[in-house]
Amino acid sequence: MGKLLIVNGSPRAEKSNSKKYAEIFQSFWPEKADTYSAVSQKSHALFSHIQQYEHLLFVFPLYTDAVPAVLLSFLKELETVPLAKSVKIHVIINCGFLEPKQNEVALSILRYFCKKNHLVFGMALGIATGEAILATPFAFLVRRKMKKFVKGILAGKSETLTTAMPLSKQLFLKASAQYWKNYGKQFHTSEEEMRSLKIEGE
């Protein structure tokens, strides 16, 4: 099976959804996995022992349709260090919108990174509605797919799985509006203020 390292590529590492997805992953992974946060910028310490990992699992959010800049920076550094010969790369990506296909470009970027560096790409899981799904009754869908994702890694497969809240577009618009209104309330920001068209500097 081999040791596995989870690289959290979210800028809000400790408070991230990526961290929650990584925890769900760990609940199915048969051994204890190590974790590293790309935003911590402690790659030097990590790279001294990175060759022990047979699997690198990148868990990150979709940022402007692609990979977050913090993760790009880590990938560039990673290119410069030797990895275990048989290492496999896996990806869990989550995005805010409804359609899983919105994650596809970011997955191609990671696939290209692997090709360029002669690394084997293993399993991918693309989660849409990833900002909110874990706080809804649909969280079980993520757990179900995660179990399949882990099985895939253990069986040496290379597949792309996807999941999202099974909502119609209209229902998703309503549910997401409610989600964000509640988010604003925590900061005493009204819906009207959040709907402001003004951008600073106008």
Place this chain on the structure above:
Amino acid sequence: MNLLLSDHSFPKDLPQKEENHYIDLTQLQIKNCLGCFGCWVKTPGKCVLRDDAVKVYPLIARSKNLIYVSRLYCGCYDEPMKRMMERAIPMQQAFIRLHHGETHHVQRNVVEKKAVIIAYGEIPKQEREIFKKLVERNSHNMLFSDWSISFVSEEHLEQTIRAEVDAWENC
């Protein structure tokens, strides 16, 4: 308004006009987005990080003609441009709408854009294909009504920038 945003130096003698803005990202201090959503839920339309990015996104919002100049990395904008794009989300609201049949954020006062993206360096075919798909996806989130991509060598970059800036005259 017209904006050139570049991660590479550009000719010093571009036409000086009130409606033209030229920004060299290498001269700015721009931190990574914190992912805090403060610009949506705390101080709508305003980023909580007060560095140079806050001078840039209001200009992006107001520009009708936009030229992005960026190196690529694995088919993605390289870090400086990517970082700036992430810091530009105060231009959007948290709320989501249907746009081209897909879910996307509602834009604040953002002018529809004609975007020209100049990607420079040695860029293999596969990387170009990924980048084209990325720009197509961006076009929905960044309100591009029309967009084109030029892949150029670094050597031809200055002349390409100059030609694209000159083309603003005819818009």
